[in-house]
Amino acid sequence: MNALKQYIDLFDETRALIESQSPDVLNTVRASAREQLETARLPRKGSEDYEATDLESVFAHDYGVNVNRLPFDADPGETFHCDVPNMSTCLYYSSNDAFHSSATAERNIGKVVVEPFSMAAFDYPELMNAYYGKLAKMSDPTVALNSLLVQDGLFIYVPDGVVAERPIQLVNIFNAALDMMVQRRLLIIVGKNASIRILACDHTQSPDYRYLNNQVIEIVAMQGSHVDYYDMEESTPKTSRVSSVYVDQHEGSNVLIDGITLINGFTRNNYHVEVNGEHAETHLLGMTIASGEQHVDSHTFISHNAPRCNSNEMFKYVLNDNAVGAFAGKILVKPNCPRVEAYQGNRNLCGAPTAKMYTKPQLEIYTDDVMCSHGSAVGQLDEEALFYMRTRGIGIDEARRLLMQAFVADVIDGVRLDALKDRLHYLVEKRFAGTLSNCAGCMAACKKS
């Protein structure tokens, strides 16, 4: 069986329509994606890098694809109102894969460019041509599928020297009256010595339908730039997502990527970072709180292609019920890259007999003068700590909750945005208490009107 076939057939039937609705630069890449998919197969469970995850079965479901780009929602701004405590952001929405800006977006006007590909292709053709589809590896069939079907995306460009004071917030909303697959695509270019913080959160408005988000994000961090990308998933048990983030780091750049999964169905996150300049710094953080039948698989690859750069990874999982967690991380230090420091950590709490954790931390080092380490542990809450708290009159559930919160606290503390940090602590507390409902709030506390 080949789950990709239905989508390839769909593309072949509607190729003319898709291409007529897309900018040329997308169509150029599309041709090579089509070629790639001719022989590609989605990885099955047990294949290399997919020990616990079966993509074939995720894509096998008969999802609808909005080839005609019919608008489903009049204005997502109407259904989601964001009230951001202590934090003012420039807010954008994407409804499925169509982008809308809000009134707050104007705050960044003149500094940061945020616009759909359809506009960017006219406004910044040289940037679009130079970077679109260049980082993402077409050898990954999910990237090829995204490139094949994508018709629009969001282009974020911070010109050289611009420091965006306000974070950009991107609220992704799923809303459809049928099972649906969307191809989200982001291209983020941060110029020399520029700085930007981006928050993205995923929500599903109609929990009765199955959604599949197959997204590809490309981030280019030029010399001396600062990029923070926070990604929070708070969807529904029927929502699946395959997310591939590709980063190209130049000299002295500083990139932080933080992936947080609170509620989801199936998630596979791929992070692929190429560190191409000296003194570049990479921070990859991840936190997963999973229960029920949630499945979260994170796969990271950091390639140090230049000397004197450093990276730091920490992924934490708290698994309960039948949840399945997987983490695979690889650090590569290429030859002639001395003085690289790379650390990778993966800590996991298994809270139920049926919860499963798979972990595969890897190092591949070809230079001698480096400091690299990885650590991985799977365990439970410390019985003695629990006992200690109970002797002081704290109930077992409360004690467990406190310890679990403390366990994930250092990942949250890695967030470089105070207001968001506070908000996350609050959301995690609610998540552990079981009172976090689907639209109780995105990371910036969205409230349904």
Place this chain on the structure above:
Amino acid sequence: MKENEKPEKGNQIIEEAAQAEYKYGFVTDIDTEVIPKGLDEDVVRRISALKGEPDWLLEFRLKAYRHWLTLKAPTWGHVHVPEIDFQDISYYAAPRQKKPGEGPKEIDPELKKTFDKLGIPLEEQLRLSGMAVDAVMDSVSVKTTYRERLAELGVIFCSMSEAVKDYPDLVRKYLGKVVPYTDNFYAALNSAVFSDGSFVYIPKGVRCPMELSTYFRINAAQTGQFERTLIVADDDAYVSYLEGCTAPMRDENQLHAAIVEIIVEDRAEVKYSTVQNWYPGDKDGKGGIYNLVTKRGLCRGDHSKLSWTQVETGSAITWKYPSCVLKGDHSVGEFYSVALTNNWQEADTGTKMIHLGKNSTSTIVSKGISAGHSQNSYRGMVKIAPKATGCRNFTQCDSLLLSDTSGAHTFPVIEVGNDTSVVEHEATTSKINEDQIFYCNQRGIPTEDAVGLIVNGYAKEVMSKLPMEFAVEAQKLLSVSLEGAVG
């Protein structure tokens, strides 16, 4: 200044190291019976016939051979095994005995010289060393010492071919039970053409009074060595088994694809130590042994214990994972490894700990040292089955890089299927701390000696697990292989 000096010194020292001779590289001029190159069913039948095997074993070999034909050579390792022409290897080579049919009672003087050169105590004068030795040259076991004394206790220690004749029931009961011929490509090949090896059976309640040791030697050219070792420790038994290996220096690569199977019953303990020193090839990476081995132990009984200790310094390519299947409740698996690679050697080694029994525990300590242009990988798996509650694993794998052209890699896999088990994994990669070298220099210890000291200290945790007789040899090996490998 310092940085400028370094490469020059490094080169000089590496040159010296490369010139450090592989001292086991001699060839014994002995009449050897070699069957023609090539592999087909007739060759399998011929090997079986030469050894006078019963039908069931021939059947086993043929089944393995037919299965092997359906397999492809694996390529997933972090090693570059060139395509091996399996028709260009001779699958059986035996030092010709002067009195055929009588069994190896009187050992050929040439052979004895060989083993004397290797320092193997085959003869009585070396009885003081207190080790029982089985010596395997090419495809056959040439001499086993101390058999009578061991027999008094009921311990069986003999070559595999003798075991097939003398204890067919035992062999039949256990052979292929831990590593079935369907396990992997090289296991299937070995099962089809395996020649000799050691068979050890320790009866219930017996604590083997001496170390058992097998010395493997490849001598004939253009042959492969496919030995098979089977160790069974019955209830409450204990045995410590050592394995050593060397081969002559030759320009062509030779294949060594062995299988080791170990079965540990209730409360029994097996300690398996290896000092692997096959010819590693010359300084340009020419020649050397391809060491592609399947080693696995089954801790079948409750409270059983299996401990692997290995010092890997030889072979052009080492690709092996001595593993423990911890089936019994409260069973214990241990893996201690030092893998040193120099010049163009490649090693991809590690272990698998499969926890099936409740409260089973395992410890993995792996130390990799890479010098020259070598590649050294740790690959391991710790798997806790859902029903194996209360399990515990601790893994530590450290890599030390002695040159900027070598590589060190770790690929561990951890799968935990329940909420009462604890698994920890730690790995570090770095070069020798310059502060430590500086400290030694300050006290008048030259850099090279300082490196030796630091590396020995680094590997000490594993070395201390080796039996005394081997620890000395291993330490010497490590210092020879390391000599001047400061980059």
